[in-house]
Amino acid sequence: MLTPPFKVHSLRVLTRRRTALVRALLGKGKDFGFRATEETRGAAETQEREYLKQKAQDLVGRTFQNQDQTLVVTVDDSGVLIEVRNGQRAARPFCRSFVEAIEAGRLRGV
Secondary structure, eight states: OOOHHHHHHHHHHHHHHHHHHHHHHHHHOOOOOHHHHHHHHHHHHHHHHHHHHHHHHTTTTTTEEEEESSSEEEEEESEEEEEEEEEEEEEEEEOOHEEEHHHHSSSEOO
16 A cells, blocks of 8 residues: 555655656647647548538439529539520539539439
Protein backbone atom coordinates (compact mmCIF):
# COMPACT_ATOMS: atom_id res chain seq x y z
CA MET A 1 0.00 0.00 0.00
CA LEU A 2 1.20 3.50 -0.83
CA THR A 3 2.01 5.92 1.93
CA PRO A 4 0.39 9.36 1.86
CA PRO A 5 3.64 11.26 1.10
CA PHE A 6 4.18 9.08 -1.96
CA LYS A 7 0.61 9.72 -3.15
CA VAL A 8 1.13 13.47 -2.89
CA HIS A 9 4.40 13.23 -4.81
CA SER A 10 2.75 11.07 -7.51
CA LEU A 11 -0.07 13.58 -7.93
CA ARG A 12 2.41 16.45 -8.27
CA VAL A 13 4.38 14.57 -10.93
CA LEU A 14 1.19 13.69 -12.80
CA THR A 15 0.02 17.31 -12.63
CA ARG A 16 3.38 18.56 -13.94
CA ARG A 17 3.28 16.10 -16.83
CA ARG A 18 -0.23 17.13 -17.82
CA THR A 19 0.67 20.80 -17.58
CA ALA A 20 3.77 20.20 -19.70
CA LEU A 21 1.70 18.37 -22.30
CA VAL A 22 -0.88 21.18 -22.51
CA ARG A 23 1.88 23.79 -22.81
CA ALA A 24 3.60 21.77 -25.52
CA LEU A 25 0.39 21.44 -27.51
CA LEU A 26 -0.44 25.12 -27.16
CA GLY A 27 3.11 26.13 -28.01
CA LYS A 28 3.18 24.24 -31.32
CA GLY A 29 1.00 26.85 -33.00
CA LYS A 30 -1.30 24.24 -34.50
CA ASP A 31 -5.03 24.61 -34.50
CA PHE A 32 -6.29 21.15 -33.61
CA GLY A 33 -9.90 22.30 -33.83
CA PHE A 34 -9.34 23.33 -37.45
CA ARG A 35 -7.86 19.92 -38.21
CA ALA A 36 -10.85 18.14 -36.69
CA THR A 37 -13.21 20.41 -38.62
CA GLU A 38 -11.38 19.67 -41.88
CA GLU A 39 -11.59 15.92 -41.26
CA THR A 40 -15.32 16.19 -40.56
CA ARG A 41 -15.84 18.33 -43.66
CA GLY A 42 -13.90 15.84 -45.79
CA ALA A 43 -16.02 12.96 -44.53
CA ALA A 44 -19.22 14.90 -45.23
CA GLU A 45 -18.08 15.75 -48.77
CA THR A 46 -17.24 12.10 -49.44
CA GLN A 47 -20.65 11.05 -48.16
CA GLU A 48 -22.32 13.70 -50.36
CA ARG A 49 -20.43 12.50 -53.46
CA GLU A 50 -21.46 8.89 -52.78
CA TYR A 51 -25.09 9.94 -52.27
CA LEU A 52 -25.15 11.89 -55.55
CA LYS A 53 -23.41 9.07 -57.41
CA GLN A 54 -26.06 6.60 -56.20
CA LYS A 55 -28.90 9.00 -57.06
CA ALA A 56 -27.46 9.53 -60.56
CA GLN A 57 -27.31 5.78 -61.10
CA ASP A 58 -30.91 5.41 -59.93
CA LEU A 59 -32.13 8.13 -62.32
CA VAL A 60 -30.12 7.22 -65.46
CA GLY A 61 -32.29 7.46 -68.56
CA ARG A 62 -35.15 9.27 -66.84
CA THR A 63 -36.50 12.58 -68.11
CA PHE A 64 -37.95 15.39 -66.00
CA GLN A 65 -39.85 18.55 -66.88
CA ASN A 66 -40.69 21.72 -64.99
CA GLN A 67 -44.29 22.79 -64.46
CA ASP A 68 -44.46 25.34 -67.27
CA GLN A 69 -42.76 22.88 -69.66
CA THR A 70 -39.94 25.26 -70.61
CA LEU A 71 -37.24 22.95 -69.24
CA VAL A 72 -36.64 19.27 -69.95
CA VAL A 73 -33.81 17.48 -68.14
CA THR A 74 -32.56 13.98 -68.97
CA VAL A 75 -30.05 12.06 -66.86
CA ASP A 76 -27.35 10.74 -69.21
CA ASP A 77 -25.70 7.30 -68.85
CA SER A 78 -22.60 8.95 -67.39
CA GLY A 79 -24.64 10.86 -64.78
CA VAL A 80 -24.55 14.17 -66.66
CA LEU A 81 -27.71 16.26 -66.84
CA ILE A 82 -28.75 17.18 -70.39
CA GLU A 83 -31.00 20.24 -70.26
CA VAL A 84 -33.15 21.56 -73.07
CA ARG A 85 -34.55 25.01 -72.30
CA ASN A 86 -36.47 26.83 -75.03
CA GLY A 87 -34.70 24.78 -77.70
CA GLN A 88 -31.19 25.37 -76.28
CA ARG A 89 -29.25 22.25 -75.18
CA ALA A 90 -26.80 22.36 -72.29
CA ALA A 91 -24.99 19.83 -70.13
CA ARG A 92 -24.11 20.12 -66.46
CA PRO A 93 -22.93 17.77 -63.75
CA PHE A 94 -25.40 15.93 -61.56
CA CYS A 95 -25.91 18.00 -58.41
CA ARG A 96 -27.83 18.26 -55.16
CA SER A 97 -30.08 21.08 -56.44
CA PHE A 98 -31.42 18.76 -59.16
CA VAL A 99 -32.36 16.12 -56.58
CA GLU A 100 -33.94 18.80 -54.37
CA ALA A 101 -35.99 20.11 -57.32
CA ILE A 102 -37.39 16.62 -57.91
CA GLU A 103 -38.14 16.12 -54.21
CA ALA A 104 -39.84 19.54 -53.98
CA GLY A 105 -41.98 18.83 -57.04
CA ARG A 106 -40.45 21.60 -59.20
CA LEU A 107 -39.38 18.90 -61.67
CA ARG A 108 -41.63 15.96 -62.51
CA GLY A 109 -40.97 12.73 -64.37
CA VAL A 110 -42.18 12.61 -67.96
